[in-house]
Amino acid sequence: xxxxxxxxxxxxxVQGPSxxxxxxxxxxxxxxxxVFKPGNFAYPGKVDIVNYLNKQQGLHFPNARDWSPxxxxxxxxxxxxxxxxxxxxxxxxxxxxxxxxxxxCVRCGACADKCHFFLGTGDPKNMPVMRAELLRSxxxxxxxxxxxxxxxxxxxxxxxxxxxKEWFMxxxxxxxxxxxxxxxxxxxxxxxxxxxxxxxxxxxxxxxxWVQEPVANSNRTGNHxxxxxxxxxxxxxxxxxxxxxxxxxxxxxxxxxxGAEILFITxxxxxxxxxxxxxxxxxxxxxxxxxxxxxxxxxxxxxGNFGLFTNNETMKKLNAKMYAEAKxxxxxxxxxxxxxxxxRVVHQYMDTMNGPADFLEVxxxxxxxxxxxxxxxxxxxxxxxxxADLIKHNKLKIDKSRNDHVIATWHDSCNPARAMxxxxxxxxxxxxxxxxxxxxxxxxxxxxxxxxxxxTGLNTDEIMELRMRSGLPRANAVRYVxxxxxxxxxxxxxxxxxxxxxxxxxxxxxxxxxCGLSExxxxxxxxxxxxxxxxxxxxxxxx
Amino acid sequence: xxxxxxLAAVIALVLIAWIGSNIPGMQYLFGIVIPYLAIATFIxxxxxxxxxxxxxxxxFRIPTTCGQQYSPLPWIKQNKLEAPANTSQVVARMFLEVVxxxxxxxxxxxxIHDGPKLTYESSKWLWLFGLMFHYSFLVVVFRHMRLFLDxxxxxxxxxxxxxxxxxxxxxxxxxxxxxxxLGLVFLFGRxxxxxxxxxxxxxxxxxxxxxxxxxxxxGIMMRFYFRTDVDIVxxxxxxxxxxxxxxxxxxxxxxxxxxxxxxxxxLLAYFPYSKLMHxxxxxxxxxxxxxxxxRMRRHINPWNPDIKPHSYASYExxxxxxMVENDIPVEKELPPKAE
Numbered sequence: 001x002x003x004x005x006x007x008x009x010x011x012x013x014v015q016g017p018s019x020x021x022x023x024x025x026x027x028x029x030x031x032x033x034x035v036f037k038p039g040n041f042a043y044p045g046k047v048d049i050v051n052y053l054n055k056q057q058g059l060h061f062p063n064a065r066d067w068s069p070x071x072x073x074x075x076x077x078x079x080x081x082x083x084x085x086x087x088x089x090x091x092x093x094x095x096x097x098x099x100x101x102x103x104x105c106v107r108c109g110a111c112a113d114k115c116h117f118f119l120g121t122g123d124p125k126n127m128p129v130m131r132a133e134l135l136r137s138x139x140x141x142x143x144x145x146x147x148x149x150x151x152x153x154x155x156x157x158x159x160x161x162x163x164x165k166e167w168f169m170x171x172x173x174x175x176x177x178x179x180x181x182x183x184x185x186x187x188x189x190x191x192x193x194x195x196x197x198x199x200x201x202x203x204x205x206x207x208x209x210w211v212q213e214p215v216a217n218s219n220r221t222g223n224h225x226x227x228x229x230x231x232x233x234x235x236x237x238x239x240x241x242x243x244x245x246x247x248x249x250x251x252x253x254x255x256x257x258x259g260a261e262i263l264f265i266t267x268x269x270x271x272x273x274x275x276x277x278x279x280x281x282x283x284x285x286x287x288x289x290x291x292x293x294x295x296x297x298x299x300x301x302x303x304g305n306f307g308l309f310t311n312n313e314t315m316k317k318l319n320a321k322m323y324a325e326a327k328x329x330x331x332x333x334x335x336x337x338x339x340x341x342x343x344r345v346v347h348q349y350m351d352t353m354n355g356p357a358d359f360l361e362v363x364x365x366x367x368x369x370x371x372x373x374x375x376x377x378x379x380x381x382x383x384x385x386x387x388a389d390l391i392k393h394n395k396l397k398i399d400k401s402r403n404d405h406v407i408a409t410w411h412d413s414c415n416p417a418r419a420m421x422x423x424x425x426x427x428x429x430x431x432x433x434x435x436x437x438x439x440x441x442x443x444x445x446x447x448x449x450x451x452x453x454x455x456t457g458l459n460t461d462e463i464m465e466l467r468m469r470s471g472l473p474r475a476n477a478v479r480y481v482x483x484x485x486x487x488x489x490x491x492x493x494x495x496x497x498x499x500x501x502x503x504x505x506x507x508x509x510x511x512x513x514x515c516g517l518s519e520x521x522x523x524x525x526x527x528x529x530x531x532x533x534x535x536x537x538x539x540x541x542x543x
Numbered sequence: 544x545x546x547x548x549x550l551a552a553v554i555a556l557v558l559i560a561w562i563g564s565n566i567p568g569m570q571y572l573f574g575i576v577i578p579y580l581a582i583a584t585f586i587x588x589x590x591x592x593x594x595x596x597x598x599x600x601x602x603f604r605i606p607t608t609c610g611q612q613y614s615p616l617p618w619i620k621q622n623k624l625e626a627p628a629n630t631s632q633v634v635a636r637m638f639l640e641v642v643x644x645x646x647x648x649x650x651x652x653x654x655i656h657d658g659p660k661l662t663y664e665s666s667k668w669l670w671l672f673g674l675m676f677h678y679s680f681l682v683v684v685f686r687h688m689r690l691f692l693d694x695x696x697x698x699x700x701x702x703x704x705x706x707x708x709x710x711x712x713x714x715x716x717x718x719x720x721x722x723x724x725l726g727l728v729f730l731f732g733r734x735x736x737x738x739x740x741x742x743x744x745x746x747x748x749x750x751x752x753x754x755x756x757x758x759x760x761x762g763i764m765m766r767f768y769f770r771t772d773v774d775i776v777x778x779x780x781x782x783x784x785x786x787x788x789x790x791x792x793x794x795x796x797x798x799x800x801x802x803x804x805x806x807x808x809x810l811l812a813y814f815p816y817s818k819l820m821h822x823x824x825x826x827x828x829x830x831x832x833x834x835x836x837x838r839m840r841r842h843i844n845p846w847n848p849d850i851k852p853h854s855y856a857s858y859e860x861x862x863x864x865x866m867v868e869n870d871i872p873v874e875k876e877l878p879p880k881a882e
Contacts, residue, residue, distance in 0.1 A: 013659045020655050024738055028545075058850030094846060096599040097829045103592070104824030107748050110646070110669060112739040113653035119661060124742050133743070146747070146816040153548060155745040178830075181607045185646045185673075186821060187830035189607060219853045220861075229862045230869040256872050298871060299855050312602075313850055320852035328855055348605055352842045373615045374628075378838040389616055419605070421612025421626035421835055424619045443651060443663040447609040447625065476661045 003464040006507055013472060018122020020113075029124060030137070030152070033162050034169045036069040042172055042460050044068065045212035050205065052216050058317055061212075061310075063205030069168065074161065080204055081159055085142060087203045091196050092143065098196055101188045102139045105129060111180035111188070116450050117173050120469030128180035128190040131170050135193055138163060168206055171197035173466065175455035176309075176341075177414035182447050194456075199311040207310065211457035214306040218318050222301040223268030229255075229298035235271045236296065239281050245543055248531030251288045253296055256329065260295035261366060263326050266337025266383075267304040267495035270516070276498045278539045279338055279516030286387065286518060289525050290367050290395060294335065300325035303342040304495060308349075309457040316353040319345055322380070323354050333363040334380040338516050340494035341455065343382060343422070344415035351378040368393040382416070384425045384493055387521055391432045397526040400435050405536055406520065408437035409478060409487045411501065412449035413494035423447075426493055426517050433524040438485040444477035454500035467500070468507050475508035482509055490514045546735075549750035553757050556809055557802050564801030573801045574781055575790045581808035588815025593823050602844040604837040607830040613839075626835045633834050641825055644674055668729070676726025679719040680755070682706055683762075686717070690782035714770065720763050727756050751819060754810050761803035772797040 004012075017023040025032065050064035067075050077083065092099055111128040113119065118126040125131060133155070140147030140156035147156030157163070176191035201207065214224035221228055227235065233255050240251045254260060264287070270280040287294055300321040307314035326334050336346055351357065360379040363372040370389045372381045390396050410430060416422040423446050430437050444450050453471030481487040490501055490512050501514040523538035535541040564573045610622025627633040639645040647670040651663040685702045689695040707715040731752050734744045765773045777794040784790035814820070826832065859866065859873055866873050 010659050014655055014657055019738055019742065020653075022738070025742060029742065056853065058848060093599055094602060096596055096601045096827065097605065099596050099599050100824050100827050100829070103596075104818070104821040104828070106818045106821050107740075107743055107745065108647075108669060108673070109733075109737065109740045109743060110650050112743065113651075119653055119655070124739075127739060127743060129743050144816070150747075153746045155747050178607055181830050182609050183646055183649055185640070185644055186825050187607055187640075187646070187828040189605065189830045192605070220858075222858065228865060229871050230865040233869055233871060256866075258872065298866070299858050313848055316848065317850045317852055320850065324852050324855060346838075348837050349603055351837060352603055352844050353847065355841050370615060373839070374613055375838040377841045380838070385614065385616065388619070392616065392618065418607055418609070421608035421610060421622070423611045425614065425616070428619065441663075448649075472659065473661055476659065 003468065003507070009465065009468060013120060013122070013469060016122070019124045019127075020119065020122030025124060029130060029133075030157050032125075034166045036165070036169070038070070039463065039465055041069045041169065042208040042210050042458065042463050045207040045209045049209065049212050049216050050207065053212060053219075053314070056219060056317065058313055060313065061202055061205070061207070063203075065205055067205075069165070074165070074206070076161065076164070076204055080161075080164070083203050084159060084164070084200055087200045088139065088196075089143070091199065092139075095192070095196070097189065097192045100186075101132065101192055102136050104186045105132060105136065105188055108185065110183045110185065111190070114180050114183050115190075116175075116177070116179070116453055116473045117470045120453070120472040121173075121466070123173075125166070125170050126173055128174075128188075131174060131190055132188065132193045134163070134166055134170055135197055164201070164204065164206070167197050168201055171201060172208060172458065173470070175414070175451045175453065175458060175470070177451035177455060178418040179414070179448065179451065182418065195308075195312075198309065202311055208457065208460075210460035211306055211309045214457070215310060215314055215318065218302045218304075218306060222297075222299045222321065224302050224304060224306055225268045225272050227268060227272065227301065232268070232271065232298045232301050236280070236284070239271065239277055239284060242539075243281055243284060246533060246535060246539060246541065247285070247527055249285070249288060249527050249529065251284050253284060253287075254294070255296050255298055257295035258329050260329060261293040261332050262295075263300070263322075263329060263331040263334045264294050264296055264337065265300055265303045265322060265334060267339040267342060268302045269304070269495040269499060270337060273499065275502060275514055275519075275540075276495055276516065278519040279495075279498065281539050282516060282518030282520075282522035283337060283383070285522040285525055285527065286396075289397075289527060290390065293366065295329060295331070297325045297329070303337050303339045305342055305345045306457060308341055308345055312353075315345060315349060319350050320354045322346075322350065323357055326357070327359050332361040333375075334360070335363075335383060335386060336380055337383050338493040338495065338518060340413035340415040340496055342495075344419040346378065346380050347420045350380070365389055367395050382422060382425070382493075384422060384429060384517060387518070388425045388428045391429060396521075397528075398433060398524045399526050400433060400524055402524045402535070403434045403520055403538065404436070405538065406434055406436065406489045406523075407485060407487050408434050408489040408491045408520070409440055409481045410437065410445065411440075411452075411474070411478075411490050411492040411497060412445055413492055413497050414449060414451050414455065416493055417449050418447055422493070426491075429517055429521060430491065433520050436485075437491075438481050438487055440477040440481050444473065450474040450477065452494075452497045452500040452504060454503075455496055459496060459500045459503075464503070468504065471500070471504040472508065474501070475504050478505065478509050478512055482512055488512055491517055491520060493517050545744060545746050546749040546753075549746050549753050552750060553753040553806075556754075556806060557757060560802040560805035561798050564798045564805075570792050570796070570801070573805055574792050574796070575785070577808045578785060578804060581811040585811040585814055588812075589820070589823065592815050592820055593827075596824070596827055600845045601829050601833070602846065604833050604842040605829050606833045606835045608835050612835055628836050628839070629834055633832060637826065637832055640831055644670055647673060669733070672726050672729035675722050676730060679723035679726055682719045683717075683723060683759075686719075690779050691786040693779075693783050712767075714766060716767075720759070720766075723759050724756075724763075727752060727759065731756075747817060751810070751813070751817065754806060754813070758803060758806045758810065761799055761806065765797070765799050765803060769797060769799055773800055
């Protein structure tokens, strides 16, 4: 689908009728039905994909069918109301977070203008509080005394098919970035609400293909791209060829090697598509540089976890491969590559879901001897923690000037920032490998960082205008440092970012390109025995 | 409008108490029966809600980190308040959240300008007036303890002295009389004026504001304007009687008092069934009250489902041929080729 011209969209976000620009809706939100039209929804999951998922042990994706959001009739199962109500009740009993978040909101509005979707669309239902009200109103109606007695006066409403449609619209206009929860006085986390909404919708066979197909691929082939083992290996080998052409260094990385000290897992997009491949070349060079005893895996070849974007069972099933493979290969611990939501899963869910990892050892850098006692239980560390430690101990030979073509800024990816607290490690690395880099304004970095606008499986082309709107707050902050300091590179530690920010920058700030941190590290590495050409564009130099 | 019904409801409540308390004999209903029922509803309802919350487990450790995590790298400085790594740090984080509304301190106001250009301006008004309202309310509640306790404990006297320290007018005005009204006016005003707020506010957001406003105004009126009509001694006797379960109504007490008391009773009874439960919920929010230590200490999910990954064996079975061809190690070799 052709995307609207940038000057037209620029005008629209500022002047178009929206709550952000000063207009006020004529009707109450409960009376405002959603209207689907091409471009404002992601395509539904394909029948065979949904059926495949439903057949997997432990997964539940019922009611697969051909349907379109554009149709009046979504062909919901006959007892859809009962399914949703039972599903909601089950989840209220399983998640205290859900109960608390349903009951405690005072609608102070602190979250309202913190959401990138709201800032870019001005759609009132994209205020995080409203997104939660879409569910809260149903919860009140059927699960609270006040709602049962006072009905609409207590903010309750009946569950109708229009409500389901509304849920589909707005559960997929949230990237679970958690920025709102930073500002909420009760820490109400819209990610939790969105997760539950998506879980409930899946019970009715409502999901999007851009999430479900990657889940199916990850399950079967080990990675969301659906790369089979030999293709995966081939892709990495191509990257090694490129490295050899650029630096004269020959690398022969191990795959599925038993007895390696470390299992390395990164998002599969890194070995497959630009600009992620330069990050993957970065890993390869770095590991070669320090002579790391490690292995890649084709079975656990996906760091990212699209299960997180469907339901907790699927998240668990996909994540379980990491420990299973670590156990099979007999490694000591796992090193994780640059990925945002992967690190939400690894840091906050993995040990709980698939631990205890008692067959692994507490991570210890074989090069510096540093013991990573922040991962004593989960036994998995972030590549940036690992690299920062190497740099501090002078274990890397670095020539910063090799990055002088780069004037960088740092994008904190949502999940490492707000679900982990990985903030200063990447900045330390950046300080040491790049001569020129500048921070974006404080409202757009660290815990207040803005999402790329296309996380949680929304980086699909059919909703490009929406993505360009929701990415606007991020793009706007980049624009600021580009105008002020001539920034030409947006660095990050997230594979989805590398894909989505590239589209976003091409649209709003075309002079800026996107890279992973490990790419910048590798650009600056002085390799032993290198026969390096004049690489005035680092690993991206065309030869 | 969404505030008309709640406003009408509060006016109706005032009228009920006014007319009701003037009917002979009904003073016992408004002075004793309803307050007791309200307090019982409050206590039982509050406990019930908290127990209901506590019944649901916290399956995952999901703190929102608003600062640097703990790192074994000594030069990376942990933000102990915003990314707490242990219980005492969590307590400190929660303390500041509950006592100083720390998250609201971050509040900004976003605007979009030509360009497009987004700006985020620091906005501390919500924090300031929110804090003002809540603390005023707390002090007012404490001050009222003097009615129920005989003798009046020293700390109540200290609070009362502090609250009246400005010594304006006679009887002396309390600071919190003004600040609670100011807080309420602001909280109501922003719901009317701010577009986002106006659209997202529900009737049940306006109702408690009007109700508390009614309580504050009737309280202030009793003290400053109709002081001679209000028999403070009789009120104290009733309050102490209520507290000691020997309630007596000895004299005519002004209907203003009954209105005040009735509105308070409604507030108490309404509390557990409304958003006012944020008072309890703020302590239980899993994004704030958990340590960011999930890689250090395993968090247990009591309902952790039994789900296995798509096994390596079936993966290898599907792709063995390709793997062998491409020198990827396998567990099981290919069967010898049939001649």
